[in-house]
Amino acid sequence: MLTGEPFAATKHTERLPEETGPADRANVAFSGTFVGSGRGKGVVFATGGSTTLGEINALVQGPQGKSPLQLLTHDLERRIGLLVLAALVFIFIAGLVLGNDLSTMFRTAVGLAVATIPESLPIVLTVALSLGVSRMASRNAIIRTLPAVETLGSTNVIGSDKTGTLTENRLTVERIWTTEGLLHIADGNDGGGRTDSALVRAVLRAGALTNEATPSSEDEDLEYSGDAVDAAMAKAAVSRAAISEAERTALPVAHQPYEPHLRYSQTVHADAGGRRTLYVKGSPEAVLDAADSIARGDGTVPLDKSLVHAANEAMGRDGLRVIATGSRVLADDEELPAVLPAPTGLTFLGLEGMTDPPRPGAADAVAACRRAGIRVLMITGDHPVTATAIAARLGLTTERTALTGAEMADLDDHMLAARLEQTGVAARVSPADKLRIVHVLQGTGQIVAVTGDGINDAPALKAAAIGVAMGKAGTDVAREAADVVLTDDNFATIVNAVEQGRVTFAAIRKTTYFLLSTGAAALVAVTLSVFAGTPLLFLPVQMLWMNVVTNGVQDIALAFEPAEGDELTRPPRSPSDGILSRTLWFRAGITGAWMALAVILSFIVELHAGYPEIHARTLALTMFVMLSFFQVFSSRAEHKSLFQLRLLANKPLLYTSLGALVLHWAAMTWPVSAGLLQLTPLTTWEWLLCTAVGSTVLIIVEAEKAVRRFTHRNDTPAA
Incomplete structure (x- = not known):
């Protein structure tokens, strides 16, 4: 129970050196373990928290940090809040200086805040993670904490127990x-x-x-x-x-x-x-x-x-x-x-x-992890010879030597980190040793997942970014300490879970990109209108309406985007990356700037052509709605071309986007809503103009993707 070995340990009464680790203390019977055979008398020398089992319990009670997604989300929320607050204060003061009345600028600032701040992002996160939970459950992985869905996808090191996880736990x-x-x-x-x-x-x-x-x-x-x-x-x-x-x-x-x-x-x-x-x-x-x-x-x-x-x-x-x-x-x-x-x-x-033979498919799963850029490290209480033999069969290492708990005792954290880079097996390690390995790996910036089934695995399961326990042969202690429970006790299931985790994070990333690009476009467009000296681009009520028809439900539907198919051939997301990659930040900048420019230019052209303000605002608002319509579809893939994706692969997105267009058209044509929103119907040619200009965002994004693919291909060294 304390080492994970599949057979009983023979005990004797001979004296052993004091530095002997728990796994080799053959003259001690441990609390919580069972006698398989034999007879004898024992002297109790430790009880409760002083026992080895008690020490493990103390390790499990340690604090558990926030998941990588939670840290990234909180950081993004803080940045967006500060940026939008600064921009709104600036627009409010500038509007007053340029002669606008206090009430109008206050309502404009409030409406712009609603249109700009991605207040639906927490809902999107919950929906995306819940979808991940459902998909993983269908693949034998039960999620106990929502953030664990994404954390699996960002994992770059898996510290796996041997017995019962990589092997079948039977001789x-x-x-x-x-x-x-x-x-x-x-x-x-x-x-x-x-x-x-x-x-x-x-x-x-x-x-x-x-x-x-x-x-x-x-x-x-x-x-x-x-x-x-x-x-x-x-x-x-x-x-x-x-x-x-x-x-x-x-x-x-x-x-x-x-x-x-x-x-x-x-x-x-x-x-x-x-x-x-x-x-x-x-x-x-x-x-x-x-x-x-x-x-x-x-x-x-x-x-x-x-x-x-x-x-x-x-x-x-x-x-x-x-x-x-x-x-x-x-x-x-x-x-x-x-x-x-x-x-x-x-x-x-x-x-x-x-x-104890490797589980069927375990070697293939290890190979799949390697292709996905994930390093698998065997961490076991088993004997080094047994551990390295199984590791060699699984393709974890070609070495016949393993890092041992006794060797770890002579290494500081820096030396241990270097040693872990050179080996694929840590054997004869105690629960405290497993916990130390997790902390050392995390100290080097790694996102570590730990798998296990025994009481000895519980501290490491609790401390890791993601703890994965076995549902069949695992102990209750391991399951309680874990974030994910595998109902089939199969390491290969972790690979499926990693894939779903990456799909989930990709959906969150795509939705965040869409919300930020459209929010930035609205903020820049209104700012330009204030400094251009024109009448207000959008009335406060129109900004609220814009928030409904551009990302009221489309952003949530974007969370239903299925896998693109290459999730397990990409490297893990870098721990230094935010929710958005540099590519998406750049793309959000150019598309947001173009959307803002297209909207403000359409408004100014309409005013100079002699159209009334209500008509110019309606055209500008419809232009923004159409730009957002095409932007949400361009958000479906970060690297692939949109034309490589099936249109009906995400039916909720298609239906909600078309529904938003119908809703906007109805609001312009129904006299009651048109009066409340101060809108007026547009001609067919004006709708076609808005559609044509709106589709340009697709051209920009597809061109940017094509340039990146071409550049990446030329930068790839020849084999």
Whole structure:
């Protein structure tokens, strides 16, 4: 429970150095863990908050900071508020100096504030994040805190636990060694069980008969409960047809269960003819000590221990847990005492190497993270050899060395940050070590996500920008500390969540760009009209109406924009970036300036042509409405051309935008609303003029995108 390893830890009473970490304190029984087998007495030397479990609880109680999105939003809100306030004060004073009356300028300032400040942005954020929650839930990721939706999308480092996250949290027999060689086997009934050699079947039978695992399911994909080693060996033997389940569970003639101090278990079974056979399973050293011969395909030969040692070491280097098997046929007159004696005269059969295998799709998910610019770091309490072996299979690292908790103790934060850049695995780390790794990575400006399922993962889950817990095998403590819970316990689901997080942030970014560009256009246009000495460009009530028909619901509909398809091929957003990228700030500036210029010029031209102010204002307002109509569609993609997107991919946006145009037309033609808003109907040619000028914003944005794509292509070095 405290290290995440999938098997029990053997305890003893020998003295250990004081600097021994919790994972290696084999002479201590920890509060909150369970006794799997054995007998003994213990002396309590720590309770409550002084226990290792209590220390973890103290770490979990630490403060939790704001998400990156919350920080960016608060910063943007402050900047917009100060900028708009300064502009409105300036316009108000300038209007009074230029001869406008106090009441008109006050109402103008209030109306302009409503039209300029993106007051719907909090609603857009909530809608976009809620959509992300819904989409992630359909992909097995349950979001517990709304900001977590976007944070996943901006993550650039994932610190993942190994057991139960990257692996299946169950032992599986992967290799069988006999004197015939090494056999790699698959988990489950793959059809190969019928072609295994007699020697391989003998190894599997011995492991299955010296076994206390019980079936936990009755379907074709037979699963076992009990000791992890027994369950793995039972499944391997039955699935490969080395033994039937009925034969495996038949009552033995005699049985001695596994004891840690003996390092083996043994059992005696009788066949249909009454012949009795002793089977032994245990550590390679224990079985070798009891053997004097070794099995071959054509019989037995004297035991060559060096041959077995070499095979055992090779499996150990690959992170496998190795169990040896042996057997001896008992003589007909050999009596069995009540307690089986230590085995002797065994024929050594072979070795079974087992490991907690990577989850299906985990390696592909790690590769997808790499393509998306996300670094995956394995952080585990497991043994370094086991951790690096699994990491190599997942493509996390090619090194056979890992950063360990003991090594971390000798490094300051600066040195640790440099060491973390050089490795993909941190093993044998305590909960406090995991927490320190998260803090060090965050100190270098990284946005860190942490995955885990155990109590030992809880402090890091709480401290990370985004904590991801396992829903099936995870502990309640881990789930309570996390922001996201995976209902399928699959690391690959995180990749789907990252994609949805990026889609969500892109929707927020596009909406913010639209709101700021149209708000800036209104602010600049009114400012220009004040200094041009013309009558007020828009009346206060018209500014309020403009706020309704230009971004009343279109901005919310923009939050429904689906994925563009290249989210997982882009690098993560830089932590130094705001909600808007430099590209979008520039684009908002040029489009906002053009929209303001087009509106004020149309107003001035109409006045000089002799049209009354009510007609000139109606034309200018309609011009602004049409410019905003095309601007919202140009906001659908930051990099791609609008013409690469399907028109009906975002139906809410299409319908609300067309509805806003119809609403504006109705307001101009219905006498009551036209009188309240001081508008007048326009001719068909004037509507066509507004449409033509409005569409120019699309031309500007598409031209700017094309230039950026061309420049980026030329700047890309040749392969």
